[in-house]
Amino acid sequence: MVIDAGHDLRGNSETEPIGPGSSTRKIKDGGGTRGVVSGLTEAELNMRVAARLRPLLERAGVRVVMTRTRTSGTSMGNIARARIANRAGAALFLRIHADGSTDPGARGSHTLYPALRIGWTDDIYAQSKRAARIVQAELVRTLRFPDRGLQERSDFTGFNWADTPVILVEMGFMTNRTDDRLLATAAYQRRVAVGLCRGALRFLGRQSEPCS
Numbered sequence: 001m002v003i004d005a006g007h008d009l010r011g012n013s014e015t016e017p018i019g020p021g022s023s024t025r026k027i028k029d030g031g032g033t034r035g036v037v038s039g040l041t042e043a044e045l046n047m048r049v050a051a052r053l054r055p056l057l058e059r060a061g062v063r064v065v066m067t068r069t070r071t072s073g074t075s076m077g078n079i080a081r082a083r084i085a086n087r088a089g090a091a092l093f094l095r096i097h098a099d100g101s102t103d104p105g106a107r108g109s110h111t112l113y114p115a116l117r118i119g120w121t122d123d124i125y126a127q128s129k130r131a132a133r134i135v136q137a138e139l140v141r142t143l144r145f146p147d148r149g150l151q152e153r154s155d156f157t158g159f160n161w162a163d164t165p166v167i168l169v170e171m172g173f174m175t176n177r178t179d180d181r182l183l184a185t186a187a188y189q190r191r192v193a194v195g196l197c198r199g200a201l202r203f204l205g206r207q208s209e210p211c212s
């Protein structure tokens, strides 16, 4: 499995094509959001959860590759992240993010997966959608944040370049006082990690008990 803690210390304003051969380009990394109460950066929250998830999966016998292990540099962009998953032949490319909104009342968890685009995602669409459904269910069950469901995206560079099943989890909203305050605690970071571990193991067809 490849775990991708979203963003990094600095965003990256270079652009890259949104899919192989595309003339549509998007910025590599807008930098992510930040906790309205905690002041924590999204990049660091993503990293903390990823670092907790890794040993849970390894203990269950899953080989894990991380796209990054610290928050210290300029974001590599989304093609580079997808290539790490492709090179690893990941059974699942799990991208960890938290959301931001101009509406401070928006809260809860949702999971994104690639829309069907012939030549780009047709080979990973069904499995990605299945992974999204399973992981979202386990995450909400463990974290107990409001369930915002699943969302299909055709415009995510990191999806369109992936040759492996891929999902992007938005744990909660760092622009919401409740979500942010909870996600900033070690206890809730652990809950997210356990939920993601259970979802990932179920997707891989394994028992999820080793997660907690």
Ligand SMILES: [Zn+2]
Pocket (backbone or CB within 6 Å): 006, 007, 032, 033, 042, 097, 098, 099
């Ligand atoms: Zn993000």
